[in-house]
Amino acid sequence: MRHFLTLFGLSGCRLSVPVSVFSTCRRFSQEFFKAEVVKSSRKVKAPRGKLIPTFSKKFSARISDYLKNMASPEIEKELAPLRAAVKESGELVRSLKENGATKIDIDRAVIELKARKKKLEERELALAPKEAAFDRLKLEDLLKRRFFYDQSFAIYGGVTGLYDFGPMGCAIKANMIHLWRNHFILEENMLEVDCSVLTPEPVLKSSGHVDRFSDWMVKDVKTGECFRADHLIKNQAEKIMKDKHTTDETKEALKDVLARLEGFDDKDMREVIHEFHMKSPITGNDLTEPIAFNLMFPTVIGPTGDFKAFLRPETAQGIFVNFKRLLEFNQGKLPFAAAQIGSGFRNEISPRQGLIRVREFTMCEIEHFVDPANKDHPKFQKVKNVQLTLFSACNQMDGQPAVVKSIGQAVAEGTVANETLGYYMVRVYQYLIKVGIDPRRLRFRQHLANEMAHYAKDCWDAEILTSYGWIECVGNADRACFDLDQHFKATNVKLTAEKKLDEPKTVLVTEVVPNMALLGKKFKAKAKLIASKLSQFSNREAEEAATSLEKNNSLSVMLDDEEEKMDSTMVSIRRFEKKVHVEEITPSVIEPSFGIGRIMYAVLEHAFRQREGDEQRNFLALSPLIAPIKCSILPISANAKLVPILDAVQDVLRAHEISFKQDDSSGSIGRRYARTDEIGIPFGITVDFESEKEPWTVTLRYALTMEQVRLKVSELGQAVSDLSSQRMTWKEAQTKYPKFEANADS
């Protein structure tokens, strides 16, 4: 189920081999990686060949897991013989045990096994990219402690799947949305709308959500506790496979289950639960059969209690039901794109995984309406050479890795269905890099046939690698004309556009012609509105009007919920032949759909760093574009002489609309810097005793490299503004202003 809307379906951890890609706009992230130093890589590099320091099992397991997700073919080649050696040795131990060999022989074999395991582990550690050592607990501690976000209503015991964003999280989110609006809405001249969250049942019946937007759940037969069926099967299968007593045969069978799980229906799940004797993980009780649970939050509108509604599960439907107004706003022309930024709601069965799976989330959705016969994009030429990591359905099924390819080639080969879809994939890629996603941990995965809705033409998810595995963050789908068609069927309101015909053709037209004098006499000021209504009648409506006039000598139109009645003195029917130069078409829709919370979480993971030589000093290497605060101000002492300089610095920053945070606390300057680094403030201003000399100067520090320059207060506003908006690089600032050497961080 749920396959027809897949943005928030976690794709799990597929084996695949993405290759580092070269981005056009990762100037900033490259700098970040230089500064990225992790203890494991340092400690491992040094002793090569000597004694390797031991790491916790958990740490090694993390590295190993990461490599399975993200190994390059080169790394795989190096590790394969080592893995084979471990396997061989393990088999020897087992057979010795089974054959009742002597303790000495077994011990000797076990020592050899351990040595081989150690060798594999060492090699894994040596080869692993630095981010593999990422420790989620440390990041989570930071995010909680400095209130980026935290569980909602915690003092009332909290609600799973609901999060409140504190000042830092809120500012990052606002910056991400601001960038999104500039990157998509302004640059592409999209029509932004802001529609209601409350949505009447019939709208979501048409869209298919009422009938099909569900997950399968199973209940503990005794306690009634609910579990999402696929998650339960996955967890229990993994547990059984880890059990020493499980036979190889069972392991193979479960491996097969996990591979096919995403396509399972209720029957498949029931069989698996039965076959492998799966029980409630909490009580050990039996489980019910899988039950469909609709993921929408129900409510009622108005006081009578019979107007059923739901909280929207996506913002897209608000755009579709406004299609006519938007087309008119665009003066009837195709193609055009509408966009919406707003909240979506999904009543997850048992959400876990922090911001990855939540019940209330911010979405940014684009619906690009285009002629189904021509999905070329005018700006495709500009982006056709951009390289993306593409994990096609074919490669997934053939067990082949993802490949790096230009979008031009992918569309030409038919891997990506059309130019418009391809154009948006590039724009999505550019946005994700801009907000700070590591391009090496970003890929586009095509939906398999069984994941995609029957009407969809093609679908590519932008997936980001995090400690939760590859996470779907942006869905990019060609939805064809499904949604507009469905709403037309339900409402009988035509959701079509006019397309110029190559050759005109002759058709029979029926019109309702108003007698304005009589209409004016009866309806006064409203007459014009009524005439305008009549002129908008379709052929079919005009024919219905003709019938109504003939039969009842009456015709009524609705005007602001009031029925206005006319008779045949006020209107007449006119029929004539007409040459038409246009035909009506139902546009196709290309939809990129962003989950902002997921992207934000991935950005935070990719930005999390430790200072070289000080493992306790974590910091966030956020792009200045999304950093919650652009600049800190630290007075070197509480001396009153510094106050006028501090005021001048604040004034100049305010004049340039730069957000800042002054820290007057008594801690050492290094300690205060550490506090600002931790929340991702990229630039720091120190007012010291040298500042007093006319003209006043301050030092400016770049958090990532901890380097400093000295500049005049009068130059400060423009400099920080240019650095924050990336109009100037730190390198450029370093050539422009003198270096400041005193190591304030120590």
Add this chain to the structure above:
Amino acid sequence: MRHFLTLFGLSGCRLSVPVSVFSTCRRFSQEFFKAEVVKSSRKVKAPRGKLIPTFSKKFSARISDYLKNMASPEIEKELAPLRAAVKESGELVRSLKENGATKIDIDRAVIELKARKKKLEERELALAPKEAAFDRLKLEDLLKRRFFYDQSFAIYGGVTGLYDFGPMGCAIKANMIHLWRNHFILEENMLEVDCSVLTPEPVLKSSGHVDRFSDWMVKDVKTGECFRADHLIKNQAEKIMKDKHTTDETKEALKDVLARLEGFDDKDMREVIHEFHMKSPITGNDLTEPIAFNLMFPTVIGPTGDFKAFLRPETAQGIFVNFKRLLEFNQGKLPFAAAQIGSGFRNEISPRQGLIRVREFTMCEIEHFVDPANKDHPKFQKVKNVQLTLFSACNQMDGQPAVVKSIGQAVAEGTVANETLGYYMVRVYQYLIKVGIDPRRLRFRQHLANEMAHYAKDCWDAEILTSYGWIECVGNADRACFDLDQHFKATNVKLTAEKKLDEPKTVLVTEVVPNMALLGKKFKAKAKLIASKLSQFSNREAEEAATSLEKNNSLSVMLDDEEEKMDSTMVSIRRFEKKVHVEEITPSVIEPSFGIGRIMYAVLEHAFRQREGDEQRNFLALSPLIAPIKCSILPISANAKLVPILDAVQDVLRAHEISFKQDDSSGSIGRRYARTDEIGIPFGITVDFESEKEPWTVTLRYALTMEQVRLKVSELGQAVSDLSSQRMTWKEAQTKYPKFEANADS
């Protein structure tokens, strides 16, 4: 009911006499008024003493109504004798009729009555300010036609009280929110949060919403149709009063009902409905007794169906439940303010009045936490001379008009309760003027005792005069410590801050002291977190821990939903005396709460204008700060020679991040300007054949005055950027660049 949360209670149309106020920042709006020309004022001015053109009854009634809402004492003085003369003449006619006078006498008296009525009407028209002629239908037509906003789900029949914002409305709303964020959050260093809409029932039980957030409704006993009781009484009373057959006595009684209606409880309403035989306005059927209807939208979280929740009716509660985190973020210091921008939901019984009364709306709320013993504000001195129109509770009860007074004086006299509340009233005033509210149509009305919650100290609503009457748009309340106290009572989590004592005092302290060695042995990495938890124990918690250790040799703490157990080897209890320098206090809360949709609607009404000499040409005189698009680009012809210039213009605007709309359509330039004026685009660039001469130039037109200047394309970006952000006035631009004379608008 509902009195304890009054932001969205429509205050109705009170008689009052606000006087024009002098704003510190209405440079822009003053310019607007110069250009504001309305047919009535022109036509009336000219013929003074000659024959007056006739106006429709509706138009005259509108003027008369407006004056009742907004007459100054001077206007009232002029109109009073004319009104008395009409009354006298009317009484004469009635007595003649009653006494069976001759037809000739009666006719003569009627002619005199008509003449006197006409004289009053003429005087009203002459004295009325231009905005009194405002025609809501014309504005609504424009807003619908150009898709500023429109009813949601209209193709499904629509839902009352739900609106979708189109591209223009969406952009204005985004600009208003952007300004709000700068004006409040950035300038005042507030802590912004973004909390969940879904809110568990216990939270809203504490806040009082579950029990008291209701309106009284009555039902048609046969059809079950629901009506909001107070609205039904108001409408029916007005209808009965207009009826010719109604006695003076009944009219007086109903006048009294209307005056007291806002304070009515269910018993009062039942009596009135019964006494005046009020029926369903639709069917004429009898009505039920008033029933309390809770205005929150109910839903359930999770699959079991027993976790009750509501959509939040206000954003404030999200801030209160996060108080501890926010205080910690502010390093424990008071005062501080938190702010939230987000959706609120209220299930109105039968919403009407467009954006004024809706079921889903954007709110901006500030909760300023302050020491209850000292509500002074450090920046109050900066604003104390700002003059506000204040309509105090005393003046309302004494039938006195609103008065203009400096906020310094108002606080000193005790009219406004404290500096912090007064400071925010000024900041609210400044924001409203900035977005385009006419200061003459803005007042602060104090809540009467029966409107205010028992716990509230003082409350002043910023009310804006629109064609719906005076509308409450921003509530400014001192809520004391009510909310924090309520949540503390429900959760037992202390929501207090520490305040420095003037003199230290001695107290007995109990602490739980961890044995880190043993704790580390058992809990490994978690030991530190556990120790940190223990160190946060309050005295009471430590004493409970002591008891638990003594009785059961066991102490447990919760860590991420898991219970961690310790025995007395791992922790010990320490008791000692301590000198304390701080005491715990529950902060008071000052809350400004904004309804963005209402303010936006008022801004649109105040900005709606007609061109002098062309009544059909309506336009929106929006401040450039909130205009949906800052600039239009109009090529004078489709000639290809102009294309490179157009591209250069677009590039320079994009480089300055200025939103623009190019209109290539074939209409005359004047017609195209009219189209852009209509949607409030303040600046227009025309590329004409003179543009080609090197260096390229264009004309720049100011929509409000239709004046034009000519400037180089290279100067354009900075000029439009400065004009749009109001760093430069149009006057300044006119002195800087040469005037362009060709009247493109004709």
